[in-house]
Amino acid sequence: MDRTFLTLRISVVPNSRGGTKRSRGHDGFVRHMKSVKGTSMLGRGVKRKWSSLEGSEAEQLPDAAATEDKRLDAALEDSEEEDRGDRRSRTDAGHLQQRQLVLSLCLKKLQHYQAGVELSLRRSVLLINTLRQIQEEMQSDGTDVQLGGVSRDARLLRDDFREDESVTCPGCTEGDAESPSPPPSPEPTNTTPTDLHKPLPNVVGHTFSDAGSAMGYLSDLALDDIFEDIDTSMYESSELPSAWAAGSLWPVSVSFWPNDDDVKLCSSAGSLQSCLLDLNELDHIMEILVKS
Amino acid sequence: MGEDTDATLTLNHHGFLPDHNYVTEADIISTVEFNHTGELLATGDKGGRVVIFQREPESKSEPFSQGEYNVYSTFQSHEPEFDYLKSLEIEEKINKIRWLPQQNAAHFLLSTNDKTIKLWKVSERDKRPEGYNLKDEEGRIKDISTVTSLQVPVLKPMDLMVEVSPRRVFANAHTYHINSISVNSDYETYMSADDLRINLWHLDITDRSFNIVDIKPANMEDLTEVITAAEFHPLHCNLFVYSSSKGTLRLCDMREAALCDKHSKLFEEPEDPSARSFFSEIISSVSDVKFSHSGRYLLTRDYLTAKVWDLNMESKPLETYQVHDYLRSKLCSLYENDCIFDKFECAWNGSDSVIMTGAYNNFFRMFDRNTKRDVTLEASRESSKPRAVLKPRRVCAAGGKRRKDDISVDSLDFTKKILHTAWHPNENIIAIAATNNLYIFQDKLNSEMH
Numbered sequence A: 001m002d003r004t005f006l007t008l009r010i011s012v013v014p015n016s017r018g019g020t021k022r023s024r025g026h027d028g029f030v031r032h033m034k035s036v037k038g039t040s041m042l043g044r045g046v047k048r049k050w051s052s053l054e055g056s057e058a059e060q061l062p063d064a065a066a067t068e069d070k071r072l073d074a075a076l077e078d079s080e081e082e083d084r085g086d087r088r089s090r091t092d093a094g095h096l097q098q099r100q101l102v103l104s105l106c107l108k109k110l111q112h113y114q115a116g117v118e119l120s121l122r123r124s125v126l127l128i129n130t131l132r133q134i135q136e137e138m139q140s141d142g143t144d145v146q147l148g149g150v151s152r153d154a155r156l157l158r159d160d161f162r163e164d165e166s167v168t169c170p171g172c173t174e175g176d177a178e179s180p181s182p183p184p185s186p187e188p189t190n191t192t193p194t195d196l197h198k199p200l201p202n203v204v205g206h207t208f209s210d211a212g213s214a215m216g217y218l219s220d221l222a223l224d225d226i227f228e229d230i231d232t233s234m235y236e237s238s239e240l241p242s243a244w245a246a247g248s249l250w251p252v253s254v255s256f257w258p259n260d261d262d263v264k265l266c267s268s269a270g271s272l273q274s275c276l277l278d279l280n281e282l283d284h285i286m287e288i289l290v291k292s
Numbered sequence B: 001m002g003e004d005t006d007a008t009l010t011l012n013h014h015g016f017l018p019d020h021n022y023v024t025e026a027d028i029i030s031t032v033e034f035n036h037t038g039e040l041l042a043t044g045d046k047g048g049r050v051v052i053f054q055r056e057p058e059s060k061s062e063p064f065s066q067g068e069y070n071v072y073s074t075f076q077s078h079e080p081e082f083d084y085l086k087s088l089e090i091e092e093k094i095n096k097i098r099w100l101p102q103q104n105a106a107h108f109l110l111s112t113n114d115k116t117i118k119l120w121k122v123s124e125r126d127k128r129p130e131g132y133n134l135k136d137e138e139g140r141i142k143d144i145s146t147v148t149s150l151q152v153p154v155l156k157p158m159d160l161m162v163e164v165s166p167r168r169v170f171a172n173a174h175t176y177h178i179n180s181i182s183v184n185s186d187y188e189t190y191m192s193a194d195d196l197r198i199n200l201w202h203l204d205i206t207d208r209s210f211n212i213v214d215i216k217p218a219n220m221e222d223l224t225e226v227i228t229a230a231e232f233h234p235l236h237c238n239l240f241v242y243s244s245s246k247g248t249l250r251l252c253d254m255r256e257a258a259l260c261d262k263h264s265k266l267f268e269e270p271e272d273p274s275a276r277s278f279f280s281e282i283i284s285s286v287s288d289v290k291f292s293h294s295g296r297y298l299l300t301r302d303y304l305t306a307k308v309w310d311l312n313m314e315s316k317p318l319e320t321y322q323v324h325d326y327l328r329s330k331l332c333s334l335y336e337n338d339c340i341f342d343k344f345e346c347a348w349n350g351s352d353s354v355i356m357t358g359a360y361n362n363f364f365r366m367f368d369r370n371t372k373r374d375v376t377l378e379a380s381r382e383s384s385k386p387r388a389v390l391k392p393r394r395v396c397a398a399g400g401k402r403r404k405d406d407i408s409v410d411s412l413d414f415t416k417k418i419l420h421t422a423w424h425p426n427e428n429i430i431a432i433a434a435t436n437n438l439y440i441f442q443d444k445l446n447s448e449m450h
Helices: A027-033 A043-053 A065-085 A093-111 A121-141 A152-165 A170-177 A192-197 A209-220 A224-228 A242-254 A272-291 B280-284 B325-336
Strands: A008-014 B029-034 B040-045 B049-055 B069-076 B081-083 B088-090 B096-099 B107-112 B117-130 B154-170 B180-183 B189-193 B197-202 B210-214 B227-232 B239-244 B249-253 B265-267 B288-291 B297-301 B305-310 B319-322 B346-348 B354-358 B363-368 B374-378 B420-423 B429-434 B437-443
Touching: A093 A121, A093 B325, A121 B280, B029 B096, B029 B420, B029 B429, B029 B437, B040 B096, B040 B107, B040 B429, B069 B117, B069 B154, B096 B180, B107 B180, B189 B227, B197 B227, B227 B288, B239 B288, B288 B346, B297 B346, B305 B354, B346 B420, B354 B420
Parallel strands: B180 B227
Antiparallel strands: A008 B437, B029 B040, B040 B049, B049 B069, B081 B088, B096 B107, B107 B117, B117 B154, B180 B189, B189 B197, B197 B210, B227 B239, B239 B249, B249 B265, B288 B297, B297 B305, B305 B319, B346 B354, B354 B363, B363 B374, B420 B429, B429 B437
C-alpha cells in the first residue's frame, strides 16, 4: 500500500443536468439525505417513554432529537456492551430497553407506507426477521408474553399508541376514558385483526405475511383495543362499520409482497382489507386524475 | 506514506458544485463500471441517465502521462414508468451497467432499472457521405433538370459524433426489483437477478428468458431470505454465484439442472453466538459479490466487512477485512436512520491483489491482500486538490486519543456514502461515485498493476 494511490490526479466530474432540476420529491430522498427524525406513532413516543422509565422528566422538546439520540446512543452503547459481556442475562435492563426500542422501530418502519412507491422486499424481509427474532426472544423469556398480566412492554407500546391517538381526532379521545388494562383472557377477545388475516392467505398471490403475524403477535399481547381508537377518518364512510377502523394498518401490509399475478385483490366475504385497499386505490386514482 | 511525483497534466474541471448545495436527486450516481479495456467508463444515475467517459489517448509528447477521462456520450437510458395494475411507480434509476466485450468498432452495454434491461449500442460516426446526385448539401431534393452528370458520393471526414441507440429491450420478466445483471463468458447470454428469481437471457432474444433460480416460497408468509446479488464466473460459462440477505453465497452449475435451486456449493460462515444481536442478520446481508479476475476467489461485502472466499472452501472465508468496525457499537442508531440497510459495492484490482470498497463520510478503503496493509482515503473536493497526494484518513473512536486530522466516529457524515466504486481492469485507476460527483483517481507512481 505504500506505493499505490499516493499520488493522484483527479477528475472530479459533477453529474449534473445543468440546471433543470428533476426533483422527485420522494420521501425516500429525504431519508437518504438526512437522518430520519420522523414523527410517527412510535418513534418519538418511545423515546419519551424511555426517559420516563429512566426516571427523568419526559422531554417534550420537539427538536431534542439530537440530544435524545446522544442519550440513546449512550444508553445503547452501554447496553450493547453489557450484552456482549453477558448474553445469558437477558433480563438486563439495557438489553430490554434496546429490545423495546428495536421492536418499536421495526414496527414503525414496517408501517411506513408511501403511496405509489414499492417497498424494498429485502428491507421488508430483514425487518420482519428482526421482528420475529424479538418475538421469539420475548416468548422464550416467558415473562413478557404473559397474557394475563400487563407486561411492561405491552403497556409501553399501548400507551404510545394512545398518546399519539389523542392528537388525531376529538372523536377518538373517548377511547382514552376506557379502562387501560387489556382483556385478561389468553385469547384476544377483540379478534378483528386476527380474524381478518385468516381468509387472506387464500387469496392468490397475496399475503399479509408477517405484518399479519405481527398483528397476531400484538394481539397476543392483548393490544387490540388500541386499534379501535386509531384515527381512520381517511377511510371512514357511512358504509363502514366502526369495527373496521382497526384495519388502518392493512393497506400498509399489502405493499410488502408485490402481487405476483397482477390480480387486484378483491377477495370475497367483504374482507376489510380489500375494501380499504379499494379505497386506497380510489384515493390514489383520484389524485392522479386531479393532477392530470 | 510516499512522495508526490511530478504530474503535469491539467485537472479536468467541469465546474465546482459547492458541497452545501442542494443535490438534485436525479443526479445521484447509482452505478459505475469500466469496460473491458478500461478505455470507457460508464455511470448511471437516479434519473435514468447514462454518462460514458472515454480516456484520452496517451499524449505523444509526454509518453508517461496517461490520458484523462472526458465525457464521451450522454443519453437517457430509462424513463420512469407507472405500473397501473399495482398503482406503483417504477423508478428510472439505473441499478447496474455492464459492458459487453468489444467485438467490432461499436461498444455495447447493458443497463437496467428495477424492471427492464436495455442493450445499448454506442458507435462513432466521423465520416459522412457527400456528393449525392439527387439531394443537395442540405438534403433538399434537387431540381432534376439541373442534374447533368452522375457522381459517386464520397465519404468525407466530419466532426466526431457518438451515436447511441437501443438495440434490445428485455422487459416484463421480473416481478421483483432487479439488483444485478451479469454477462456470461460465452458472450451470448447474460443473467438478470431480482429479489427472488434469476433469469437467463440470450442477448439476441427479447421475448423470452429462462428462469434458472427461483427462491419464492409457495406461501409468501414463509419468505425469510432474498437474493441480493448475482454474477457469472468470469471463465466458466456454466457457473454463477448468488448471495442472499442471510449472508450466504451459493455457487450454481447450470449443467446440473435447468432450474438451479440446488446449489453446487454453499458458502456460509457460521455465526459467532457471542456476537449475536438484533442486527446480526441485517449486517450479515451480502450487498455485493464479485468474482476475482482469476475466477478462483469471491469477494463479498456485508455491512461492516469485506470477505474474500476461496471457491474451494465453503466453511468460512479466506480473509475478512473490517471496513468500519467502529460502527459496530452504533448499529442501533444506524438502524433507526436506515443506514444499516445501505448496500455497499466492492471491487478487485486487475491483479486480484487489492480489494476496495466504500464507506461513510466519503471515505473509501483499500486492502492489500498480500501485505495486509490497508488505507482509508477520502473523496472530497476540500481534501483533493488537483494533482495532490490523497492523504490517508483515520477514524478514531469517540473520546479516544485523537491525532491531528483524525475524525471522530461521531463526526462522520452518514449522508455522504460511497456505495459505488470501480477499478480499471488493468491499471491503478479507480472511479469513485460520491453522491452526485464522480472522482477518478490514478496512481501516478505506479500505474502498472502489481
